[in-house]
Amino acid sequence: MALTIDVVKGDVHVTLVLNGDVDTKTAPDLLGHLTSLELHALEQLRLDLIEVDFVSSAGLRAIVFAKQKMPHSSRLYLIGPSSEIVETITKTGLAQAVVIVESEAEI
């Protein structure tokens, strides 16, 4: 399934609203969007995964890339990931690097 990404910029955060699958074919699109942000100066990055059904290791690598480029004090939120995506993130030890919330209202 194709991936569409909408970028919403706030005062101290950027939200990427993803719709589709983040797999080997589409993860480069996500990485491209992340690379275009000034990650080194970003306090908060929010990835809205409510409409995402699937994230492969290529998608996880894009998330790791973003977190590595962001300041140590920054926060990377994953909004509304499915239980299967949360399980993958937890299994790979990446849950320590992100904050998982059910909706943006929780932030």
Add this chain to the structure above:
Amino acid sequence: MKDARTEREIGSIEAEASMDQWETFIDFATDHISRWVDDKSRNYKLRLAFEELVSNIIRAAGSDRQANSTSVVLEISALERIDNNTSWFVLRTSDNGAHFDPQFESRAPVDTAQHVNERAIGGLGLFLIMQSVDRVNYQWKGGRNVYELSTQLAADSSQPEQGSTG
């Protein structure tokens, strides 16, 4: 006494191992997985393992193409296997690329406790393959890399519907 094992092929496809054929491979697998594996979590994990595996095969094929100017052909089969009265759904890949043994049995696990800022980017794919299916096998057979990803089926999951064997 020998183990009782039978298997039948449900469907198969063959195409060049390249990203141009990505949807062909993924659509074949997801179609069969959705028909055979009812459990949502197992369904997701098998798809995840399959995507990681095919991604690795295509990447290796790209290196082969650059080094030898040869095309790698990837064949994928979906199988139903009965092994000692236990039903399995199996996705088998077979490719004529360079010999690559992932050494699943002896592979060191990814250090999941390592802080994300110190993480190397590689290694997650094979880790997820091993973690996501009940059985994973590799064989170098007849000059081909042959992988099998197997998920155990619930007792009432075999033969999902008439006419679904293509």
